[in-house]
Amino acid sequence: MMAPLAGQVVNLFAAVLLLIAFAMLSQRRIVALINLFALQGAALVGSTATVAFATGQKHLYYSAAITLVLKVLILPWLLHRLIRRLNVKWDIETLINIPTMMLVGILLVIFAFNLALPISEFSQSIARGTLGIALACVLLSFLMMITRSKAVPQVIGFLSMENGLFFAATSATYGMPMVVELGIALDVLVGMVILGVFLFQIREQFDSLDIHHLEKLRED
Amino acid sequence: METLLALLVIPLLGGLSLWALGEHERAPEANSLFSLATLVASLFLTGQVISEGPVMGVYEQFSVDPLNVFLVTLTAFVAFTTSLFSRPYMRTERDKGRMTPGRLRLYHSMYQVFTFTMLLALTTNNMGILWVAMEAATLATVLLVSVYRTAASLEAAWKYFILCGVGIAQALFGTILLYFAAERVLGAEGNALLWTHLDGVKAQLEPAIMKLAFVFLLVGYGTKVGLVPLHNWLPDAHAEGPTPISAVLSGLLLNVALYSIIRCKVLADGALDSRFAGNMMMGFGLLSVVVAAFFLSRQRDIKRMFAYSSIEHMGLMTFAFGMGGPIANFAGLLHMTVHSLVKSAIFFAVGHAAQKAGTQLMDDIRGLLKTNPTIGWGLLIGTFAIVGMPPFGVFASEFLILTTAMREHPWATPFLLVALGVGFAAIFGRVQPMVFGDSRLPRLAHQPALTPVFVHLGLGLLLGLYIPPYLAAWYAQAAKLIG
Numbered sequence: 168m169m170a171p172l173a174g175q176v177v178n179l180f181a182a183v184l185l186l187i188a189f190a191m192l193s194q195r196r197i198v199a200l201i202n203l204f205a206l207q208g209a210a211l212v213g214s215t216a217t218v219a220f221a222t223g224q225k226h227l228y229y230s231a232a233i234t235l236v237l238k239v240l241i242l243p244w245l246l247h248r249l250i251r252r253l254n255v256k257w258d259i260e261t262l263i264n265i266p267t268m269m270l271v272g273i274l275l276v277i278f279a280f281n282l283a284l285p286i287s288e289f290s291q292s293i294a295r296g297t298l299g300i301a302l303a304c305v306l307l308s309f310l311m312m313i314t315r316s317k318a319v320p321q322v323i324g325f326l327s328m329e330n331g332l333f334f335a336a337t338s339a340t341y342g343m344p345m346v347v348e349l350g351i352a353l354d355v356l357v358g359m360v361i362l363g364v365f366l367f368q369i370r371e372q373f374d375s376l377d378i379h380h381l382e383k384l385r386e387d
Numbered sequence: 388m389e390t391l392l393a394l395l396v397i398p399l400l401g402g403l404s405l406w407a408l409g410e411h412e413r414a415p416e417a418n419s420l421f422s423l424a425t426l427v428a429s430l431f432l433t434g435q436v437i438s439e440g441p442v443m444g445v446y447e448q449f450s451v452d453p454l455n456v457f458l459v460t461l462t463a464f465v466a467f468t469t470s471l472f473s474r475p476y477m478r479t480e481r482d483k484g485r486m487t488p489g490r491l492r493l494y495h496s497m498y499q500v501f502t503f504t505m506l507l508a509l510t511t512n513n514m515g516i517l518w519v520a521m522e523a524a525t526l527a528t529v530l531l532v533s534v535y536r537t538a539a540s541l542e543a544a545w546k547y548f549i550l551c552g553v554g555i556a557q558a559l560f561g562t563i564l565l566y567f568a569a570e571r572v573l574g575a576e577g578n579a580l581l582w583t584h585l586d587g588v589k590a591q592l593e594p595a596i597m598k599l600a601f602v603f604l605l606v607g608y609g610t611k612v613g614l615v616p617l618h619n620w621l622p623d624a625h626a627e628g629p630t631p632i633s634a635v636l637s638g639l640l641l642n643v644a645l646y647s648i649i650r651c652k653v654l655a656d657g658a659l660d661s662r663f664a665g666n667m668m669m670g671f672g673l674l675s676v677v678v679a680a681f682f683l684s685r686q687r688d689i690k691r692m693f694a695y696s697s698i699e700h701m702g703l704m705t706f707a708f709g710m711g712g713p714i715a716n717f718a719g720l721l722h723m724t725v726h727s728l729v730k731s732a733i734f735f736a737v738g739h740a741a742q743k744a745g746t747q748l749m750d751d752i753r754g755l756l757k758t759n760p761t762i763g764w765g766l767l768i769g770t771f772a773i774v775g776m777p778p779f780g781v782f783a784s785e786f787l788i789l790t791t792a793m794r795e796h797p798w799a800t801p802f803l804l805v806a807l808g809v810g811f812a813a814i815f816g817r818v819q820p821m822v823f824g825d826s827r828l829p830r831l832a833h834q835p836a837l838t839p840v841f842v843h844l845g846l847g848l849l850l851g852l853y854i855p856p857y858l859a860a861w862y863a864q865a866a867k868l869i870g
Contacts, residue, residue: 282599285595286564286567286595286596286599289567289571289593289595289596290567291571302560305556305560309553312549312553318545321549325549325552325553325556328553328556329556332556332559332560332563335560335563336563336566339563339564339567340563340566340567340570343515343562343563343566343580344513344515344566344579344580346448346513346515346516347513347515347516347518347519347580350515350516350518350519351515351518351519351522351559353519354519354522354523354526357523357526358522358526358552361526361529361530361548362548364530365529365530365533365541365544365545365548368533368536368541369541369545371536372536372537372538372541373538373541378545380538380542381541381542381545381546382542
């Protein structure tokens with residue numbers, strides 16, 4: 168009785184995750200983008216905790232807790248602090264062709280589902296149907312990184328790609344071994360701190376966070 | 388077991404204490420000392436593996452077998468010699484005002500942390516920790532690439548960070564799939580990602596999952612190897628960072644990334660029952676060799692040119708491991724060793740030459756033999772070695788790879804020969820006027836460290852003429868392990 172309901176709830180969270188990935192793709196305000204990222208983290212916590220509750224996998228509670236602390240609290244807080252100090256809080260990016268991007272996004276989702284379908288059949292996890300969604304989230308974040316021209320949205324795309332990967336780990340299996348998950352969390356945190364330092368260096372040098380300044384090195 | 392821990396603890400401790408120490412006149416020597424201690428630990432570990440066989444430690448989380456122990460020694464050795472080279476190099480940079488005390492502190496501390504991540508990636512038995520270590524290696528070096536804070540170096544570091552980050556994210560997805568396949572056989576527990584356990588059950592891993600997993604792992608770690616078309620970060624990061632960092636990127640990081648792919652290939656081969664993994668590697672490898680060779684001739688920056696040469700050689704190794712079999716694997720391992728030694732030696736010589744000329748543009752570097760004969764000879768001999776002239780080791784391994792390719796995959800041979808020929812002409816044509824000719828450049832203020840250059844080249848020469856029997860046995864054992 169428990170498992171089907173839990174499966175439904177996980178599917179719901181997965182749908183929310185995918186929706187947020189699309190919302191991020193079309194969001195132009197940096198502040199809103201950070202909030203969406205925090206929301207995505209929250210959905211991830213919800214789905215991980217549901218799987219943990221339904222299957223009684225103890226270590227999934229820990230990884231849900233790590234996600235909560237890292238991706239819902241610390242990283243958004245760091246990002247908010249960063250954009251305040253960089254003074255880009257109210258920046259609006261001009262995105263061209265949002266409808267086209269949405270269409271490309273839909274194609275990516277179809278591709279991801281096709282790729283994941285034969286594999287997810289092997290899974291015994293209650294969330295096996297969601298592997299396709301996880302891969303779709305990864306690809307959508309990738310698309311977002313390619314289409315953005317400002318540094319901070321690129322970073323958020325990078326972090327949201329990591330969210331998608333984490334979701335893949337909980338949906339295909341019941342999460343990675345604890346030691347690996349801790350290592351990944353540490354890498355993400357350190358990476359974020361280094362990126363913060365780095366963004367200040369870029370700003371100092373170019374007086375802007377536009378990536379177009381970073382396209383001088385080419386083959387001639 | 389204790390030696391294994393010492394090997395990892397020493398560089399980590401070194402990184403922390405060099406950071407705590409702050410900038411100090413003797414910091415470069417302390418850096419070398421830590422690297423020397425790491426090298427000693429690696430030699431003890433090697434002795435242990437030779438006499439007692441594979442070493443496991445900490446609930447099987449670490450494992451050292453013939454394949455990685457030789458890379459551990461090589462890594463520790465190149466890290467030590469590079470730290471020797473970086474002493475006068477960094478002092479000169481400081482005098483020029485390009486390195487401030489704060490930057491030097493960051494540099495020395497991160498140098499040790501980088502060594503730590505490389506050794507962790509090599510010795511860990513856990514495929515997840517391998518991923519964590521590879522990502523940590525990027526994080527440790529990204530601020531070093533941008534250490535000069537010029538526009539070009541910031542761009543290079545940003546590219547390095549984003550491209551390697553995205554690449555390594557693919558590898559994480561591959562690792563997740565690998566765990567997914569393993570969990571069905573080994574059960575959901577911490578041991579399902581341990582390579583030795585996976586190796587034992589590789590025939591039972593689900594082929595459909597392993598196929599997809601290997602593609603993601605190859606693309607992910609392949610980004611770090613610098614395989615075309617994922618190589619964009621590599622020439623920039625090599626050219627814009629300090630030269631000791633170029634030397635360790637080429638000499639260590641690329642090797643370790645390729646090592647990760649080899650580990651994954653062993654598992655994929657066992658599961659797949661086809662040559663899928665090998666063919667993918669051969670394709671990427673061949674493309675890298677050919678594309679890099681043609682880019683070589685268009686370079687004007689000396690460090691960029693040798694970075695493309697690294698892509699070419701990494702492609703050749705990937706191709707060799709893709710062919711598989713005892714001879715090709717043997718040649719691949721030998722090539723890994725000699726390429727590491729020779730390429731880092733070249734970067735040492737290039738670093739001093741560029742410092743002397745005050746530029747990295749090859750058109751402005753002239754007459755090295757006249758003003759600084761040792762740098763000139765180092766660069767000239769290094770170039771001879773890297774383009775594959777006999778009797779250097781690169782010739783021996785390239786010869787083995789080519790003859791195996793002729794026998795097993797004759798279609799690939801013309802591509803390889805043309806690419807190697809083009810590479811030869813491009814590099815040699817560029818280096819020759821830099822070495823000969825006239826120049827009135829001033830001498831360097833700090834005595835350049837050229838011993839490492841000649842030690843590396845001497846070893847490269849030795850490996851071309853004579854491979855000691857225990858080393859040959861060791862390579863053969865490792866080659867058999869790869870299959």
